Amino acid sequence: MELASTFVDCYPLKWNLHPHPFPVFDSNEDRKTIVLASCFNFIISCRYKPEKKYKWEPLRDDLEFGNSAYPMVLVQIPMYNEKEVYQLSIGAACGLSWPSDRIIIQVLDDSTDPIIKNMVEMECQRWASKGVNIKYEIRKNRNGYKAGALKEGMKHSYVNLCDYVAIFDADFQPEPNFLWRTIPFLAHNPEVALVQARWKFVNADECLMTRMQEMSLDYHFLVEQEVGSSTYAFFGFNGTAGVWRISALNEAGGWKDRTTVEDMDLAVRAGLKGGKFVYLSDLKVKSELPSTFKAYRYQQHRWSCGPANLFKKMAMEIMRNKKVSMWKKLYVIYSFFFVRKIVAHVVTFVFYCVIMPATVLFPEVEVPKWGAVYIPSIITLLNAVGTPRSIHLLVFWILFENVMSMHRTKATLTGLLEAGRVNEWVVTEKLGDALKTKSGGKAARKSRIRIGERLHFLELLVGAYLFFCACYDLKYGKNHYFIYLFLQSMAFFVAGVGYVGTFVPNS
Numbered sequence: 001m002e003l004a005s006t007f008v009d010c011y012p013l014k015w016n017l018h019p020h021p022f023p024v025f026d027s028n029e030d031r032k033t034i035v036l037a038s039c040f041n042f043i044i045s046c047r048y049k050p051e052k053k054y055k056w057e058p059l060r061d062d063l064e065f066g067n068s069a070y071p072m073v074l075v076q077i078p079m080y081n082e083k084e085v086y087q088l089s090i091g092a093a094c095g096l097s098w099p100s101d102r103i104i105i106q107v108l109d110d111s112t113d114p115i116i117k118n119m120v121e122m123e124c125q126r127w128a129s130k131g132v133n134i135k136y137e138i139r140k141n142r143n144g145y146k147a148g149a150l151k152e153g154m155k156h157s158y159v160n161l162c163d164y165v166a167i168f169d170a171d172f173q174p175e176p177n178f179l180w181r182t183i184p185f186l187a188h189n190p191e192v193a194l195v196q197a198r199w200k201f202v203n204a205d206e207c208l209m210t211r212m213q214e215m216s217l218d219y220h221f222l223v224e225q226e227v228g229s230s231t232y233a234f235f236g237f238n239g240t241a242g243v244w245r246i247s248a249l250n251e252a253g254g255w256k257d258r259t260t261v262e263d264m265d266l267a268v269r270a271g272l273k274g275g276k277f278v279y280l281s282d283l284k285v286k287s288e289l290p291s292t293f294k295a296y297r298y299q300q301h302r303w304s305c306g307p308a309n310l311f312k313k314m315a316m317e318i319m320r321n322k323k324v325s326m327w328k329k330l331y332v333i334y335s336f337f338f339v340r341k342i343v344a345h346v347v348t349f350v351f352y353c354v355i356m357p358a359t360v361l362f363p364e365v366e367v368p369k370w371g372a373v374y375i376p377s378i379i380t381l382l383n384a385v386g387t388p389r390s391i392h393l394l395v396f397w398i399l400f401e402n403v404m405s406m407h408r409t410k411a412t413l414t415g416l417l418e419a420g421r422v423n424e425w426v427v428t429e430k431l432g433d434a435l436k437t438k439s440g441g442k443a444a445r446k447s448r449i450r451i452g453e454r455l456h457f458l459e460l461l462v463g464a465y466l467f468f469c470a471c472y473d474l475k476y477g478k479n480h481y482f483i484y485l486f487l488q489s490m491a492f493f494v495a496g497v498g499y500v501g502t503f504v505p506n507s
Contacts, residue, residue: 144257193248193275239263261306308415454498463492
């Protein structure tokens, strides 16, 4: 996803690199690619260790002060009708190893289903009966969605006793030692505002779509998060599996619901206040990938529309900021936002799914093969570094990413233009163990899903366009682009009939 970020971090305005499979290159891009690959390999080989840059030592018992020597930690779990995973997340949070009188578990339940709401409340009561300091909090409405829930949760009086807040989405399951690994960075380094852990996917092997998501996200963590932490001490908060210094969170203005990426919004504001972020690549928190195509499309819309909308709202605020260096401001505006959140989506779809196929219809327009095939292929191979076990899926990954680039482009333009779905928030569906239950036995295998419920006409339209261009190139062309065009058209057709991801039979 963010291959060019390493190089852009060093030269944020000099080269317009496109951090995505099949990027667009300048005439001298072959030499730049060599430098880019070298920079990338350097980062990989060095394996940045935050313990070398920031002070870290385990927190120890104090005979004089007892447990009061440990900072007070708030753990927030926002959820909304999370029937399949609420027990896993609450259980994992209550299992965190930390002095029992120095931790508060706060379940922020926005559920609208009264049955699920009652189940979550009963689960909280069950843990409370075991001596866990757990609070079950609800509100009258869902204003602001997740951001609104987190903001409301910070208003309770007992939060004033806390120094740090750890946030976990409903499908995240931290290991018991999570706080012992993260809190020392905050306790010993006053300038650190956020400590972010990496995600580990429990259902990566569920289907081909989840395997490809794993490839994209692993590379995102490896490059954007790790390089951002090691160079500018800035990266986008992932919204979960992280610990904030509450004073830094409040100084940045707290949670805002002006976009669908409240986590990125907070991170940018905290970064502009001078706060530093630490990314721990070796601390992994279990989570679940969306395994249905519908859920994945909603998630990608939110992840693409929100950053574009935030960029529009904050670009001038970032430039006027006087607390951070000019290089960091340029990095945030150009590399973090413009290249990764806008150019990456738009150029990929427009060039490889619209313009390049159209060139076969106009022989006088020539696209150099080194720029369209050879160098992008080499760079794409580097994406396998993040997930070596899936290197054999690279072709499928490229085709699928190009299909999704259409949705990301549409969402990006929606965010920039603040069109109809700009503030649409659909909670990503989690299946937990439901799929195993529903897919077991002969009855599930006999379940049928009507094709009309799975048709996606935009994908079918683009697939038809690519197929026509492929046939024309096969008949009249000389560049053999039809090989790619046939494959890409098939990918759009497969997505167009909804034959992607996991199918969950109706119970």
